[in-house]
Amino acid sequence: MQKLKNKRVVVLGASGRIGFSLCERLAPHNEVIGVARFTDEERARALNQMGVETIPLDLAAEDLDALPDDVDWLFIEVAYQHGAEQHPELAEALNVHLPARALMYFRNVQGVVFASTGNVYGLPGRVITEEDREAPIGVYGLTRYAGEQVVKFFCREFNIPTVILRYFYGNNEHYGIIKKIATTLQAGELPPIWMGAQINCIAHEELVERTLRAAPHAAVPAFVMNLTSSNPYPLSTIIQYIARELDITPPPLNHIEERERMTLAALTPIQDRLFGPTEISLEQIVKRVCKPLRKSKSIKA
Ligand SMILES: NC(=O)c1ccc[n+]([C@@H]2O[C@H](COP(=O)([O-])OP(=O)(O)OC[C@H]3O[C@@H](n4cnc5c(N)ncnc54)[C@H](OP(=O)(O)O)[C@@H]3O)[C@@H](O)[C@H]2O)c1
Known part of the structure; x- marks a missing residue:
């Protein structure tokens, strides 16, 4: 069209x-x-x-x-x-x-x-x-x-x-859940429960x-x-990718029932039928968001 x-x-x-x-x-x-x-x-x-x-x-x-x-x-x-x-x-x-x-x-x-x-x-x-x-x-x-x-x-x-x-x-590098999770992990904390267990x-x-x-x-x-992305990602995967990019060891993510209950995650069958699955991967997003964060960490150090 x-x-x-x-x-x-x-x-x-x-x-x-x-x-x-x-x-x-x-x-x-x-x-x-x-x-x-x-x-x-x-x-x-x-x-x-x-x-x-x-x-x-x-x-x-x-x-x-x-x-x-x-x-x-x-x-x-x-x-x-x-x-x-x-x-x-x-x-x-x-x-x-x-x-x-x-x-x-x-x-x-x-x-x-x-x-x-x-x-x-x-x-x-x-x-x-x-x-x-x-x-x-x-x-x-x-x-x-x-x-x-x-x-x-x-x-x-x-x-x-x-x-x-x-x-x-x-x-992107200025806003979004990936930036929020990355800065939380940099502060040595786990993402808050309200973010749920799976995230698009x-x-x-x-x-x-x-x-x-x-x-x-x-x-x-x-x-x-x-x-949104064609599928959600487990929070554990997001944390793993971010930790790798920022070169940090995050606190362990234990299974918490309440976190599961707070999940708001979607599939996008209509979008996928019209435009195909989303093309920019989680890994690409994480790399891009973490790059300036890594730099600011090394400037502080
Ligand atoms: N970005 C996302 O990931 C996301 C996710 C879910 C839903 N959405 C929805 O998508 C839409 C756009 O999101 P966004 O991220 O671009 O939001 P945003 O960055 O917060 O932009 C909001 C816009 O609304 C204007 N605005 C706020 N109050 C106003 C007022 N009283 N009079 C006139 N303009 C006003 C702001 O400009 P001024 O402050 O200059 O007036 C700004 O241009 C929103 O409906 C949002 O809920 C976005």
């Missing part, structure tokens, strides 16, 4: 990890409008240099009227996660009300890509697929699940082709590439897909 070309595209969350990379990929072939608060002005400048028009807006509080509505595609890459339990009103505003307001405002677009999360499955304690029932937990999970329902509703109501991507665990890991650039490839599959009713 064709990638987006010669389109007018709005990216909500353009300064974020995924939104920024999407703008970077879309800008050479499309007219791109990037929206965020741009708390880091440098991000806006970098986007402008790529030819992206940036519009600063607080999407939790301000009207969308400042945005053009004659656009072809809409990417929603915004969510309120950290602090959701303490500030449920902000989680509701960004995770539920914003998708509703955006789909109403941009109801004439050719397609919508909505970034959701594996957290809509809650903590199943096993490996799941899109066939499994969602069972979100806590304010974050619940508001993301509610956001999906809102998107599904407006997709049908206004006949807007939509794809809902449930991302799990993007990684996808390279950031592959997640972005597959987001773009998923866009033309937008449909009514909304097309829903897990987007």
Whole structure:
């Protein structure tokens, strides 16, 4: 299927990890409008240099009227996660009300890509697929699940082709679960129980590439897909790879029932059928994430 070309595209969350990379990929072939608060002005400048028009807006509080509505595609890459339990009103505003307001405002677009999360499955304690029932937990999970329902509703109501991507665990040297585990091991500790016993890991650039490839599959009713590595990895394997890269001996990982119960891990049969299995291996991700960590360790030494 064709990638987006010669389109007018709005990216909500353009300064974020995924939104920024999407703008970077879309800008050479499309007219791109990037929206965020741009708390880091440098991000806006970098986007402008790529030819992206940036519009600063607080999407939790301000009207969308400042945005053009004659656009072809809409990417929603915004969510309120950290602090959701303490500030449920902000989680509701960004995770539920914003998708509703955006789909109403941009109801004439050719397609919508909505970034959701594996957290809509809650903590199943096993490996799941899109066939499994969602069972979100806590304010974050619940508001993301509610956001999906809102998107599904407006997709049908206004006949807007939509794809809902449930991302799990993007990684690069700047962010992600591999970096978190590596720094925990460097501090001589084991990864916390909440990380579970099996974890998916996808390279950031592959997640972005597959987001773009998923866009033309937008449909009514909304097309829903897990987007992560094609299979999860045992935490013990991840620890072993990281320890090798960092040249450390990690504490032993004993079997703990609670860790098993906290597992949120996925298979991605729909993604694999459309695009084939993910190509960047766990080993490649670990090498890349650990390289700067190894350097910083030797600088300190
Ligand atoms: N990356 C992953 O591995 C992953 C995994 C699961 C789900 N997801 C989902 O994918 C989407 C993008 O993730 P990400 O990692 O790119 O997130 P991120 O780096 O945290 O980016 C979030 C974006 O939202 C903007 N934003 C936050 N509050 C805003 C507000 N009130 N008004 C306007 N803009 C606001 C931020 O910019 P400003 O601060 O400048 O406003 C930023 O551009 C999110 O829905 C996230 O839940 C990502």
